[in-house]
Amino acid sequence: MFVVRPIAPSDYSALYDCAVESGHGFTSLPVDEGLLQKRIARAQEAFARPHVAEPGEEGYLFVMEETRTGAVVGCSGIEAAVGLSDSFYHYRLGHEVHQSASLDIYNAQQTLTLCNDYTGYSELCTLFLRAPYRRDMNGRVLSRFRMLFMAEFRERFSQYAIAEMRGVSDEDGNSPFWSWLQQHFFKLDFTQADYLTGIGEKTFVAELMPRHPIYVSLLPAAAQKVIGQVHENTRPALKMLQHEGFRCRGYVDIFDAGPTVEAEIENIRSVRESGRYQVHIGVVKQPTRYILCNTRVADFRALQADVELHDEQVVIAPDVAEALRVGNGDWLRAVAL
Template sequence: MLVVRPITPQDYAALYTCAVESGHGFTSLPVDETLLRRRIARAQEAFAREQVSEPGEEGYLFVMEDTDTGEVVGCSGIEAAVGLTDAFYHYRLGKIIHHSKELDIYNALETLTLCNDYTGVSELCTLFLREPFRKNMNGRVLSRFRMLFMAEFRHRFSKIAIAEMRGVSDENGESPFWGWLQQHFFSMDFTQADYLTGIGEKTFVAELMPQLPIYVKLLPPEAQAVIGKVHENTRPALKMLESEGFRCRGYVDIFDAGPTVEVEVANIKSVRDSQKLPVKIGSTDNTKARYIVCNTQVANFRAIQRTLNVYSDHVVIDAEAAQALQVQEGDYVRFVTLTGAN
């Protein structure tokens, strides 16, 4: 059975493997032992905090484990509030009007402006599922369970949630958008800039990024073409988030111009549709309806996909599922229907 749980120090080797396999442009999983171990330690601190009244520096990192083999097959995270200590940069797409009444000329020109508008919001991040396990809706579970966690522990998160989508880059990790910035403002390639950001070295952004709005039309056609577009491997993740209510509001990544999507947490479909009921343990053989289901604990959080029998005042789960979720009869679980393609 595949179970989602909080990461532990013993998962370091598996997390490092995920970082290597995730490839270029996956900023939140740098191939750096010190940073990955620090990320694990920070997650442990977040899960251990019992008294949290508002979102802060907490970074929750989970892994999906195959309990039959003990193998970690993927990871997924939530940042409670971004940009509180390190600046959190985006480009905001806007327009500037150039108009001459006398000459009868009117031009509406798109611009990119460096900003920190998403400071303090929650972020869904670090979603990676290893290739052999990208089936049976595992990817959907690994992403959507976070919405149940946020629904159960609303006070730990902002009213707004975002997700940064990986932008377009080639097989060598080169971004057409970054190519223009590199030529005119930086002396480093995309992979180096992306890596520095991933390990928290962001000072160079403030020092070297153009501070005035950039006219999109001044960029080469190949750079213009990828603004707001996602990497081929990221399209399923974007489609899933859009089905949950996430939308792009004109913000893109400063390196590869991939879109950032946002939503009010209360309006996330899985948050709205989730239910919370006490458990009875028994047979679920008479149903084929599958759900994402989690317990209601923080430090001992568990989530799985499973068939359930749902009634008005309780939910029936089988003994194996109860053991995986570490719940007993009478304990509460939160759940939502698992539908759609992976």
């Protein structure tokens, strides 16, 4: 059985392994001991707050654990509100029209403009599942349980949520989009720039990024081609989020031009279709697979299991109840897997 729970200090080694395995372009998991330790401490502080009136600087980080072995097999997180203390940059895709009526010439140019439009939005982030465990719907659970967490603790999050999708880069971490920026503005390779952003050193972005809109047609063909495209390993995650109702509204990453998708939290499919059910521990006679979570913050638990629903009651097996740390009469939030 695999259970999702809040990260603990003892999970540092496993988190570091995830950071190494995640590879280039995974900004939210830098291979840096001090920053990963801070990330764990920050998450613990967020989970320890019993009452939150509105989203702030909280960063919730979870791990998926195999209960039989105790092995941590993946992680995922939610930022309550991005950009409140550190600038949160994107490129906004737009259009600029050049027209001459006398010459009967009409020319629409696509542009990229640096912006901070997503300031204050909640962010789904840091989703990584180790390769041997990418099976049996584990990846879907590790992503979608976050929608249940946001639905259950709605006051902790913004009206909207976003997710940044990793853009196109090769095995060595070279990004066709960044190559152009590097040549003309930065003199840093992609992995170094990505690492600096991951550790919170973002001043160089404001200092060196082009301050005026960029005409996409002036970029090399290789850079143009990858704007709004995702890394091959990211396609399943993007497809799942699209199924949940997330859409790209024309914002891309400033380094690799990967798309950022967004949705109103109330309209996310798993939020909208989830429900609260009172627990009855017993024999599940007519099983249906669901993602389940308890209704506690500091002692949060989530997993997938076969259950039986009756109006406002959910029948779960004893081992599922033990893993979720619930008893008869407690409440769960659930959505069909």
